[in-house]
Amino acid sequence: MIDWKPLFTRRGVVGTLVVGTCMLVPIIATLIDEPYYMNLFARLMIWAIAAISLNLILGYGGLISFGHALYLGIGAYAVGICSYYDINNIFIQVPIALGVATIISFVFGGIALRTRGVYFIMITMALTQMIYYLSISIEEYGSDDGLIIYVRSEFGTNIINLDNPFHRYYLIFLVMVGCLYLTYRLIHSRFGYVIRGAKSNELRMEVIGHSTFRYRLVCFMIAGVMCTLAGVLSANVEKFVSPDVMHWTRSGELIFMVVLGGMASILGPLTGAMVFWLISEILARFTEHWHIIFGPFLILVVLLSPRGIDGMLGKRGSGSG
Amino acid sequence: MEWALLIEQFLNGVQFGVLLFLLAAGLTLTFGIMDLVNLAHGSMYMLGAFFGATIFLWTGSFILALVLAVPIVAGIGIITEVTTLRTLYQRHHLDQVLATFGLILFFNELVQIVWPLEGLTVPVPEYLSSTVPLPFGIEYSLYRLMIIGTGILLAIGMWLLVTRTRLGMLIRAGASDREMVYALGTNIRLLFTLVFGLGTALSALAGVLMAPILGANSGMGEQIIIVAFVVIVIGGIGSIRGSFIAALITGLIDSLGRSFLDVILALFIPINAAEAAAPAISSMLIYIFMAGILFFKPTGLFGKQPN
Amino acid sequence: MKKIFITIAVSIFLIAPNAYSATVKLGFVTTLSTPAAVIGNDMRDAVELALDHIDNKMGSTDVEIVYGDDEFNPQKGKQATERLVTQEKVDIVFGYIWSHVLLASATTVLDAGKILISANAGPSQLAGKGCHENFFNISWQNDQTPMAMGEVLNQRGVNSVYVVAPLYAAGKNMVAGVERTYKGEIVGIDMTKWPDQIDWSSELSKIKAANPDAVFIFYPGRHGPAFISQYEQSGLAGKVDLYSVFTIDSISLPRFQSAGMNGVLGTTMTQFWAPDLDNAANKKFVDGFKAKYGKYPSFYAAQSYDAVMYIKSAVEAVGGDMSNVDGLRAALEKADYDSVRGEFSIGSNHFPIQNFYSREVVEDENGVWTTSVREEVLTMHQDVYASECNM
Incomplete structure (x- = not known):
């Protein structure tokens, strides 16, 4: 008997959305003729795998x-x-x-x-x-x-x-x-x-x-x-x-993805990786000096939301993920 | 082996070691007392170089650059402490690493906006630009000798401060038992801000001193701060004495390694292979040394053992 | 009814010219953030100047340009390239300062069947076995400039040289290049950690101990000024001559001048181009650049400007039909346009065959430090990897 209940919590909805997006990207990208997004998401999922392992x-x-x-x-x-x-x-x-x-x-x-x-x-x-x-x-x-x-x-x-x-x-x-x-x-x-x-x-x-x-x-x-x-x-x-893939700043980025998504949550690294890429993509198009916004953003995330995105989705029992 | 070259490389190593000490002292203090991992310490060094270079170029006086730039950067450091870092003291090391990494990004980008992208180049002050004759026919840069002298004086000053003053007593107490200092009823916030300001000032001073040699560039802080972290880890976190010794050892390993490693390797392997391998191994040398030290002494040379 | 018909006819008439003469869309990848952006900005300035000079038209076709920022990082560069190719759907991709960014990005452009032109990086991999029919280089192959320097050292009767360069691919190419042509003795080679090492006290002490006739260095970007200031402080300046490639340029010269480092004046380097190289195209470029931006263009700028003119010659040859890749390639192989470097041709591996000159740092009539051509060192020189290319 499969327990479907966790899917309908806030955390479940976000998780389904994130994984579902990853699953549908190639179809959507083909429909709107933007193959660029397919490779972007492929990269993003690779980062996510690395972040999941680091988690x-x-x-x-x-x-x-x-x-x-x-x-x-x-x-x-x-x-x-x-x-x-x-x-x-x-x-x-x-x-x-x-x-x-x-x-x-x-x-x-x-x-x-x-x-x-x-x-x-x-x-x-x-x-x-x-x-x-x-x-x-x-x-x-x-x-x-x-x-x-x-x-x-x-x-x-x-x-x-x-x-x-x-x-x-x-x-x-x-x-x-x-x-x-x-x-x-x-x-x-x-x-x-x-x-x-x-x-x-x-x-x-x-x-x-x-x-x-x-x-x-x-x-x-x-x-x-x-x-x-x-x-x-x-x-x-x-x-x-x-x-370059082994530079220490890459390791730092991986840590940030884990923290951003929420440490010790199973889907956290994936959401973290997604949000990380989204923010850096958007900021980079906005200004070449995007680090001047990204740096303080990093500090704010750490100061205001120590448990990352997962933490914003409400409290959680110690055993669940 | 030529003695002249050996001695000159020894001086180079000591000069680099002294520079590392100026950075490591602040790091090890903030770590020992506030339990704060501050990656952004290198940004203060960078700001020191930028302010120092700018004031020197404007006024033409290197003394004025030292006198003005160090307090300015110490002020910036204290503002950072009060606004951001203070809230991090009680937090997990991970949060500290990330938040101070954010500070690095911010300061690096800030200097790219405020100053020319390509950075600044300043000359050595006229009266220090000559070379000094030493035994064995060595001609050594007076400016680098001045840095060695300043560094050693400051190291002695730090030692006196830590062992002979009330502030030093609190610092030692904090490094060995943090809860004790809280219990003593001292104004902790003020103590922390003071110690942080002191560390920043040393770092900024190092920046001003190095500006005529390296120039001022965005990103120059991280390159050195990683090595400074290696130093405090080797020396044992919280120990001023440890970081001084570790800084000198690291400086010497780096400069002697760069200079003689190919010769040493050639004793064991063919000369061609030795020459090819030497540059790569010499960049790894300090990391290998640190890994070796930590393998045998997991808390560094002078760090306190865990209970 | 008639009115509607006329309206439609008129609008078709109005739309039609646009529909048939599509614009040419070019993608330019360079470094626009991080401190290395100082080079990228110079290149972008030059591209903008070139578009001004051609009035944003290649033949009768309008030109549109899209910039991509590589952030001095191969992965980001590849991603920027991918965006230009798959999202912006540009017809030609050009630019690229760094070899590793170019190598990472090359497959993206070439797999898509589009033309890729390097305006700076010239790694040996793409000149030799890895050459490709749709890849062109409009600057130089890495080894060539130091080979010219080796000849200069021979001509000046320099008997021994000490070489210092960073430990990365271009650094190794530079050392290999000078070793190829220099006939005297190389008394020492130091390869330093890149880009971390910015203090050369140890290497300078070794140079002093080795006491060579001359020192040859390669330190691009912000490392150059740091090395040269330390060279002066060490007491070597004035005793041992300093020769360099890609180290002193119009980006670093103002830095030297404002710091009053007079030792730089009179030093020699080699290059395929110089601001005072005497030809009409170069005069128009340098004067235009100085008028628009108030400074001398760097060689990076010269190559970027030249690349636009190079592309223009090909677009005109196919009458603006960018789907005709064979026609574009044939035109690019001919390189029939007025280059800022003067006469040159494109070799079988799609790298230039061109002259290399010795240049010296001088003060111009307005007291600004710049570089000036001294003599031709290599004549119509082709890189050594061309024979390895099977195309």
């Missing part, structure tokens, strides 16, 4: 990772470097990307999770900076200029062809919905309770016999791997990858 460690785990864009880079570079060597099959590219992400997130998580608070912020940023400089220095893969990806990832069948904008769009949409579902399942599992419990009271979790370090490390790795998928998709939309 796992940031929102639910309470760990401020200031280097999450690293995994966007890993995913995108995995596709880029594979295609550089004429390996275009996505069933080879994705395992490589996820494998590298697993190893890196294991090592980096192991180092970073030994620290707390600002030390954690700084070390996650520093580790990403290291990879950022590494990518700049490898001339073979374009260094600062980046890599052009001439051929998109291939499924080896005509049923899914990423050169077709509709196929591409709905693949991204499906991955995003999958990530949302995975988050939902994770958060409501025993694993999720430990992660959230460790955020509010680490000592208590240790006392009842959970090694918070191990749980957090696994959470850190899941988030990294999920974000890597966003990177793989991004390479297929942009047909290009450069070190």
Whole structure:
């Protein structure tokens, strides 16, 4: 028996609207002959996937990772470097990307999770900076200029062809919905309770016999791997990858999307990403000096609505999403 | 190895370290006492450079630039503290990071509107523009020596302030046990504003001093503030002594790394590979160093251990 | 009834000319925000001047221009390009200061079957294996200008050079370029962190220790003034000659002049163009630019102005029919127009074959610092990647 009731709350209506918009964009864009919006939303959903993954460690785990864009880079570079060597099959590219992400997130998580608070912020940023400089220095893969990806990832069948904008769009949409579902399942599992419990009271979790370090490390790795998928998709939309995707300001933008949407809410990162893009698009058309409005806007959001858009939609029980 | 080059690079490293200390001191104080992560600290450095450069170009007097620009920027800092940052003290670090990131965007864009987009270039004041002969046939810039001297004097001043005065006592108390200071019944708001103003003034001073070397540019704050954060993290947050030592180490690693890393690497790997890898590794060096320190000491060299 | 018929006939008559001679819509992508906008604004000024000069018409066709801002970021640049191509539906996209923005955006324009013209960036990737029939460059290939500098150093009998450049693709191209032609000894190469590093104390100390005849640098944008002031402070100025490419331009010269840094006067650089290059088209451009904006145009401006004239020649060749991409391409390959650089031709890889000159910083008759042509260093020079292009 499916419980439809949550759909008719304010939060449910907004969520349905947001996901529904994403689903209908290609159809509307085709009807009004504005294909530009289709790619815009495809990008937006990729950012949303990255933000959803960050939300796992940031929102639910309470760990401020200031280097999450690293995994966007890993995913995108995995596709880029594979295609550089004429390996275009996505069933080879994705395992490589996820494998590298697993190893890196294991090592980096192991180092970073030994620290707390600002030390954690700084070390996650520093580790990403290291990879950022590494990518700049490898001339073979374009260094600062980046890599052009001439051929998109291939499924080896005509049923899914990423050169077709509709196929591409709905693949991204499906991955995003999958990530949302995975988050939902994770958060409501025993694993999720430990992660959230460790955020509010680490000592208590240790006392009842959970090694918070191990749980957090696994959470850190899941988030990294999920974000890597966003990177793989991004390479297929942009047909290009450069070190810029790993710059620390990108990680900052991801954090802002999560906070704007509302931390520790399942759909928050998606609404956050949407509103973020909308605002920067509108402001940028209004004036070239749009940051002078955007900066204070950021401050106001933080000061006035600490729980983001999700917080504006009313109170919520601790377990729901 | 040539001694002259080694000594000169050592001086360069110390000069960079002293600059980092001027920025890190304010950061570590606001962090230690108010528990505030202030990314916008670098914006005060940038404003210092812009005001300093403007006043210097107008009046032709570098002393006047120092005397006027530092209080102006400290004033701007205090206004920011009172209007925005004060409400953030009790908030989560995440909120602080985001809000002060917003401040960075605002100040960067503001200087692009107020000043020419391409920034300002100012000369070194005439009486400091010569070079000084040192042993081993070294000719070193008098201006950079002046910065080293000023920085060390200020570091001593800060040490005296922290260890010998009532303000310093409160600062130490705040850094080791925040609740204690609240309990002492001191005027907390005033103390916070004072400490913030002091940190801003040091940062602005660094900006004025660096303007003749680097010029004044929008965005110059973030480049250095990340390194300054690395410094206070290595030194241990809240510790003035720690940030001084960490600043010097970071400065030396940076300048010696840039200079000798290829030679050192060539001992282990072929010379071509060493020359190709050295620039990349030298940009990563301070981050590697920080990650190493935090791996063994998760709260930095002189940070207090968690309970 | 008759009245209505006349009304309709008249309105068809009135509408008809518009319906057949559609306007040409051009998209121009450059940096219009962040401090790098100082370059983008100069380019936009030049494009506006060019449109004034041609009275907003190419042949009998009206011209409309749409600007896109890349925010000095490849992803944003690609997005701006996409907006111009898919939403504004422009016929030709041109502009681009930065190699990485151009590389990111290229596929968007070329996949749509439209023509793309770079007015500044000249990365080796697009000149060699990655060349494309619809991509043209109207500035230069990255390696060419430093190759000319290598020749200047040879001619002046400079025996040893120390090279300092930023660690990014264009920086590496500049170093490779000078290494290709310079016959003396390169005693040291330092590649510095880009764009973060703005203090060169460490590199300047190494230069002093190496004691070369000359120093060669490449620092575009705001890094140039910072490097040169530190060069003067280090005590090297006056002892070791400084040679540069893309570092001193009409954007940074006023900064040097207001700071009274006289050491810049007399320094040498190489370029395919200079404000005092003697030809009618250039005179019209430089005089017009100075009259309209009260300053010297930069080479970025010259290239942008030239790009508009270049496009005009192609649009006129196809009679304003922008769907005729083959005709446009053929006309662009001919490059039959009066360029501000004088005579030149378009090579097989769609990059220019042109002269390179040495230029020197001088004071003009009004006391304003500018650059002046000294001599021709490379004659009708083609980039080295052209042979790798199979087109």
